[in-house]
Amino acid sequence: MQKINVKSGAKIDDYKAYGSLNSSVLDFIEKATQPIASLNGSTIWMINSTAIGGGVAEMLPSQMRILRELGVSIEWLVLDANDPNFFDLTKRIHNAIHGSGDGKFTETDREVFEATNTANLSDALELIKDGDIVVVHDPQPMPLAAMIKKQRNVAIVWRCHIGLEEDTAITDAVWNFLSPYTDDYDHFVFSLPSYVPKSLKEKTSIIPPAIDPLSHKNRALQLHKNVGILYQSGILDDHKAILYNRYNHLVRRVMPDGSFGSPNQHNSLHLIYRTFVTEISRWDRLKGFKELMQAFIKMKKDNREHGDPESLEYKRIKMTLLVLAGPDPAFVSDDPEGEAVLKELTAQYQSVDPEMQNDIAILLMPLDNPKENALIVNALQRSSTIIVQNSIQEGFGLTATEAMWKRKPVLVSGAAGLKFQVEHDKNGKINEDPTDIGKLAETLAYMLNHPKERDKWGFNGQLRVIQNFTLFSQLISWLEVLSAQKST
Ligand code: UDP
Numbered sequence: 001m002q003k004i005n006v007k008s009g010a011k012i013d014d015y016k017a018y019g020s021l022n023s024s025v026l027d028f029i030e031k032a033t034q035p036i037a038s039l040n041g042s043t044i045w046m047i048n049s050t051a052i053g054g055g056v057a058e059m060l061p062s063q064m065r066i067l068r069e070l071g072v073s074i075e076w077l078v079l080d081a082n083d084p085n086f087f088d089l090t091k092r093i094h095n096a097i098h099g100s101g102d103g104k105f106t107e108t109d110r111e112v113f114e115a116t117n118t119a120n121l122s123d124a125l126e127l128i129k130d131g132d133i134v135v136v137h138d139p140q141p142m143p144l145a146a147m148i149k150k151q152r153n154v155a156i157v158w159r160c161h162i163g164l165e166e167d168t169a170i171t172d173a174v175w176n177f178l179s180p181y182t183d184d185y186d187h188f189v190f191s192l193p194s195y196v197p198k199s200l201k202e203k204t205s206i207i208p209p210a211i212d213p214l215s216h217k218n219r220a221l222q223l224h225k226n227v228g229i230l231y232q233s234g235i236l237d238d239h240k241a242i243l244y245n246r247y248n249h250l251v252r253r254v255m256p257d258g259s260f261g262s263p264n265q266h267n268s269l270h271l272i273y274r275t276f277v278t279e280i281s282r283w284d285r286l287k288g289f290k291e292l293m294q295a296f297i298k299m300k301k302d303n304r305e306h307g308d309p310e311s312l313e314y315k316r317i318k319m320t321l322l323v324l325a326g327p328d329p330a331f332v333s334d335d336p337e338g339e340a341v342l343k344e345l346t347a348q349y350q351s352v353d354p355e356m357q358n359d360i361a362i363l364l365m366p367l368d369n370p371k372e373n374a375l376i377v378n379a380l381q382r383s384s385t386i387i388v389q390n391s392i393q394e395g396f397g398l399t400a401t402e403a404m405w406k407r408k409p410v411l412v413s414g415a416a417g418l419k420f421q422v423e424h425d426k427n428g429k430i431n432e433d434p435t436d437i438g439k440l441a442e443t444l445a446y447m448l449n450h451p452k453e454r455d456k457w458g459f460n461g462q463l464r465v466i467q468n469f470t471l472f473s474q475l476i477s478w479l480e481v482l483s484a485q486k487s488t
Contacts, residue, residue: 001123004051004076006061010214012069020466021213028472029070035483036070043073043132044482047124049090049140051078052370055209055398056137056161062212062471063478077127079120079141086116086140093139096174098393099164103173110177117143128152133485135159136185139178146184155485158185161209162395163195165416175199186485191396192420205481208420209396210474211405211465216374218405221382227272229379233372235271235363237264249366251376252328254346256357260328260364267358269321271383275448276321277411278384280377280399281391283326283338288390288413288434289345295390295440296322297356302441313449320448321359325380328364382406386447386454390434391415401469404461409454411447421469427461 016025046064048056060076067074081087089109095101124144128134130153136145137159145156164171175182175197182188188204190196196204211218221229228241234250252260263269277296281287299317307314329339345362352360365376381387387403388411396417403410404427412418413434424430431443447454467473 001047001080001120001127002051002078003127004078006064006068006076009062009065010212012066014214015472018213020462021470021472024466024470024472028476031476032070032479035479036067036072038483038486039072039133039479041131042486043075043129045124045128045132045134046074046076046137047079047134047141047144048076048137049079049081051076058215059210059212059471062215063475066471066475075127077124079116080123081116081120081140083112083116085112089113090140093174093178094162096170097139097160097162097164098395099166099168099170101170103170105173105177114143117141117147120144121147124148125151128154130154133157133482135482137161142178142181145181149184155186156184157187157189157481157485158182159189159207160195161191163190163192164393165192165194167198171197187481189481192416194416205477207474207477207481208469209398209401210469210471211398211401212471213405216371217378218402219378221375221378226379226382229375230271230383233365233376233379235263235269235376235380237262237268247366247369247372249328249331249368251366252364254342254349254362254364256350256354258346258350263361263363269361271321271323271361274319274321275316275385276323276383277386277388277444277448278323278325278380279388279390280325280380281389283329283335283341283345285337285341286391286393288392289324289326289341290348291392291435291437291440292388292390293322293324293345293348293360294437295444296360297352298437299441299445300356300359303445313445316448317445320385321361323361323363323380323384325363325365325377328366330364331367377402378406381408384408386411386428386444388444389413389418390431390440391418392434394418397421401465404458405465405470407458407462409447409457410461411443421464423460423464426457427464428457 015021050057064074089112092101096103132154134154134156138161188200189207191208193206230236231241232246253263255261255266279292303317367373381403387408389397389400390413394415394417400410400412400418400421410422410428412422412430414430414432429443431440
C-alpha cells in the first residue's frame with residue numbers, strides 16, 4: 001500500500017475569489033461546518049488502485065486539499081499490485097459492470113482477487129485505527145473491507161465510479177461474483193441512480209462526478225495563453241509563443257496516407273480563425289467518433305450540393321472544421337482496443353475526398369506530461385465553437401461538464417450520464433440516438449447556424465455546472481455520507 005503525498009494547490013480563498021463560484025463556496029462552507037465537526041477524531045482513508053491517470057486520481061487531490069484546509073483528517077492509499085492476473089481480472093470486472101465481456105468468473109479468479117488484497121492488508125492495518133472511516137474506490141480494493149473490519153471497528157463505504165443503466169446477464173453475473181464483498185460495506189455511493197444494482201439500493205447515495213474549476217484542465221486561460229498553448233503543443237504553427245518554448249512532445253495529426261504528421265503539415269488548419277466542432281475522448285468505439293465523422297461529412301456534402309453559396313448559412317458550414325482528439329497511442333501501452341478504433345477512424349478518414357480531409361483533423365495528444373495534456377485539452381475546448389460528446393454509452397461524460405463550465409454549447413447523445421447533465425435547448429442539444437447520422441448532421445448544422453442560441457446555451461451550461469457539478473457541490477454530498485457513517 002502506498003500513502004500518496006498530495007501536493008499543495010488552490011486554496012478555498014482562490015475559489016472564493018471567482019465571482020461565479022463565490023456563492024457556492026460560501027454555501028459549501030456553511031453546510032460543511034456541522035458534518036466536519038462530527039468527523040472530529042476520525043481519519044478518512046481513501047483507497048484506490050492508482051495514483052495517476054483516471055478520474056479518481058485526478059479529482060482526489062483537490063477534494064483532499066479543500067477538506068484538509070477545513071480541518072478534516074483525510075489520507076489516500078493506493079493498492080500495491082503486480083500480479084498480471086489481478087489486472088486481467090479487475091479489467092474483466094470493470095467491463096462486466098459496463099455489460100461487456102463473457103461474464104464468467106471462477107473460484108480461481110476469487111483467489112487472485114483476494115491474494116493481492118491480502119498482501120496489502122498489513123500496511124492498511126498499520127495506519128487505520130478504530131473509529132476511522134474508509135472509502136474504497138471501484139472494484140480493485142473491494143475485498144479489503146471484510147479483512148479490515150475483522151480487526152478494526154470502522155465504517156467502510158464503497159464508491160463505484162462505473163455502471164450500466166440496465167441489468168443484463170453479464171451485469172447480474174459480475175454483481176453476483178462481487179456480492180460476498182458488498183455484504184461487508186456499510187454504505188455505497190454511485191454516480192447515477194440507474195447504475196445501482198437492486199440489492200444495494202437501500203444503502204446507496206448518489207454523488208455525480210464533478211470538476212475542479214481551477215485545475216489545469218478547467219482554469220481560465222487568457223487569450224494569449226490559450227493561443228500560446230496551441231502553439232506550444234504544435235496545433236498552431238504560424239505564430240511563436242513569446243514566453244515559453246514548445247512542449248517536449250507535440251500533438252500529431254493523422255495524415256491522408258494514414259501516417260502521423262504534424263497538425264499543419266498536410267494543410268494549414270487555421271484553427272483559431274475558423275469555427276470548429278470538437279470531440280475529445282479516449283479512442284473507444286462507445287464514444288461515437290465514427291458516427292460523428294459520418295454526420296459531419298454528410299452535413300458538408302449536403303451543404304455543397306444543396307446550399308446557396310452566397311448565403312451566410314452556406315459559408316458558416318463551409319468554414320467549419322471537425323476536430324477529433326484523443327490520446328497519442330505512443331504514450332499508451334496495452335490498449336489494443338484503442339489502437340484498433342484509431343485505425344478504423346484513420347481508414348474512414350482516408351476514404352473521403354481530399355477537400356473533406358482538409359476539414360477534418362484527427363489529433364493525437366501526448367500524455368507524457370499530465371499538466372501539458374490538461375492544458376492542451378483546456379485550450380482546445382476553449383477555442384471550440386461546439387463541443388460534441390456523441391457517446392453510444394457513457395458513464396458520466398466529464399468532457400461535457402468541462403465544456404459547459406467553459407461556456408461552450410454542447411451536442412450530446414442521450415447516453416445516461418450525458419442526459420443527466422445536459423438540458424435540451426438550454427445548454428445545447430441532446431440528439432438521442434448517436435447512430436442516427438441524418439439527425440446528428442441536421443442538429444450540428446442548426447447549432448452552427450444559430451450563434452446567439454449558442455451563446456445562451458454556453459452561459460446556461462456554466463451555471464448548471466456551478467450549481468451541480470463542481471468540487472463544492474460534490475463535497476457537500478460526501479460530507480453528508482461520511483458524517484452519517486460516524487453517527488451509525
Ligand atoms: N481526456 C484527456 N486527454 C485525452 C482524452 C480525454 O485528458 O486525450 C480527459 C477528458 O478531458 C476527461 C476525461 O479524460 O476529463 C474523460 O472522462 P469522461 O468522463 O468524459 O470519459 P471516460 O474516459 O471516463 O469514459
